Amino acid sequence: MLRQAQHDSLSLACYFCVILFFLAPHAFAQTTLQYTDHTYRAGIKSVECYNTAKQGSFPIISLRSNEQLQLAFDDLDGRSRSYYYSLEHCDASWNSSRLSPAEYLQSFMEDRIIDYSYSSGTVQKYIHYEVKFPNQNIIPKLAGNYLLKVYEDADQNKLIITRRVYIASSAVGIAASFVPSNNVARRLNNQKINFEASYTGLNVQNPYNDIKVLVMQNGRAETSILNTRPTFLRGSQLIYNDFNINDFAGGNEFRHFDTRTLKLNSERIARIFKDTANTVLLLGDESRNQNAYLFQYDINGSYYVINQDGRDARTDADYVYVFFNFTPSATLPKGDIYLTGRFNNYELTNANKLQYDATRNRYTMQALLKQGVYDYQYVWVDAASGKASSEPLEGSYFETENDYQLLVYYRPPGSRWEELVGYKVINTGRR
Template sequence: MTFLIRFYIAFYFVSFAAFSQVNEVNPPEYIKTIIFKGNTDLSQLPIVELGESIEISFDALNGDEEDYYYKIEHFNHDWTPSQLMKPEFLEGFDNQRIRNYENSYNTYQIYSHYTLTIPNQFTKSLKVTGNYIISIFNNDDELVFSRKFMIYENKANVGVTLKRSRDLAFINEKQRVEILIDPKITLTNPKQTVKAVIIKNNNLKTAITNIKPQFTVGTQLMYRYDKETSFWAGNEYLYFENKDTRAANTGVQYIELKNLYHSYLYTNTPRNNIPYTYFPDINGNYTVLNLDAKDSDIEADYVWVHFSLKATENLKNKAIYVYGNFNNFSIDNNTKMNYDANQNIFYKTLLLKQGFYNYKYVSQEKTTLNEGIVSGNFYQTENNYKVIVYYRNLGARYDQIIGLGEGTSVNISN
């Protein structure tokens, strides 16, 4: 093979890596309870204003008190690496050790609790808006896990309105997002330079991306699409709480103490063919809490939580997963349920920290996620929607975020 051919092959692979979309990396089994939040938003998908702080915490259950390090990278609107060099978006240094950690206290499960806040004495600020990924590495410089976050500036007012679908076939099952962007700055050629992303219930994996303005009225940008900005409405999340390990709380049928506590949840039944019933949820989120603790971060214990779902005929041959923010809405072998033909149920056991949890059951075939196969889709479902507005001026080298809007389907209209 000639030198020239080898050069072109190497250039192709480097170029492909540089421009491919980067996804989050989920942690190994011994890393649990990753909580990532801003200083004002507890959604666990930080979308913070420029200058605000973010905090990420996690537990390591291997008991080794290992050192962990963090690195921060900047990305374009489509999560491909941006052209910015690190000093252009970060003041100070990353690749620093996480120095704030404590060991668990008075728990059956031993763990170390790590907390990182940015800015800090080393990473003094993130200087530009846009998409970011924070990656956590171990002593051997091996990637342990990564999480996405966004920083914006308030350069545009973003109105978000929820409507029912215009398509009569889905009028009872879908929710449509209408957007009005009123910029505070002059936008050049907005139909090409402005892109919007809609995120439902803080789940980036189901976000609708790269939406361009449908039309303009003066300087305002209008989005009144139907199919392009419609989501399956889903249903309210199921929930349980085990903030007191010695008593069966909401959603828990009974408990046992073995090597650790075990919480056996009531067996859930599919809700796709029964009428919609409203009961408040926290849109797939979770919170850590031990009623008897002064500091739940290090005094909340880990509990084996037993999930079970009654299997109907349409589910028996499906791949069913337990789904929620507690596992970063992951679809993998760690969240896939097993099927027990004798009892005709799906079951899964997960090790979770004490607290209050939202969850639901979903199915996936190949790359198609079906959130409604068990829970159903009902236009009345209360969902939270965030709209992020990206803008890249002509000649600019990165996508800035110029606005954030939020809406809820509580008062959805036709």
């Protein structure tokens, strides 16, 4: 009897363990920290991180200024949780600077997110969280790259979000311009960035080693170029204009759709279905790799959460299942098509991969997105080479309007870290 009772108790314990595992898988999940923009849980949606001066802007502020960054996200789980956030100082290549928080923060090491509210009048229930910083609890005292980490129960092993943010000083001045590529074969497709960085006032002992400049297109880390050596020096100016550097594929204007209202179809929407869930069927997309450039307004891959039918999009904008379908204009070699934009961190994951429908010769996928305005593009990943590029499906043109962010990093003499000492953005549409 005793042995049977022990067996029954063990079986019951195992049963409850299984039940708990399926009811709360997040409690058992192990997450590996990624020094990139990444969302670690499927139920976390609509993550925004920007300078409060403008929604959707590049997440950079000036050191010791009144500027703030805003982080906002939704938890579709439906019950409030105890979320915390912290900052980690990183170098120009987004490796940890391995500093103690006391060395780069003049405040607490972490802070709890206490500003949250429940959705109102929506089909999809969620809780909206947001926080602005620097604030009285989190104050960076060094310029540089910072990895913003959000996690549950003050336990950094329970990560839910990481975001790259930037705190800059203005010790270095930058002058930049863009020109056609020096590569004759790519002159109609590429945009080359030439620039100068003036470091007057900085104690630079070796300009070839102490200063690095990162050039990003539309804030996208995966296409950025890190300049570790200038072409030549002119007094206290670093000149970067070598024929073969900072040559970017111009790409094409992003595709877009608008779900600010679910009462009528906007430009790119074919049908709207409202039942137990909101569903939007977009018009079909085709390849835009044409001979000529065609202007189309976009927001350079970004997105805005907006609800025209409500008063506060943070809590009354609903979630919508958006159906995408893409028809290739020609037979493609073996490979995969992905849908990317800032809304999914440009990640090439299974969740963002289109499925091929052989009966209709088209690729399809769906995404659960909050009401708003979204930019997106299609990326082709060749099976043979593994190379990812939007050019085979979207085209690439010198005339494309893009933002380029230039960030200057400096390692002070004898220090163990790199500081962000200069920032400039240029737009190819303004000459």
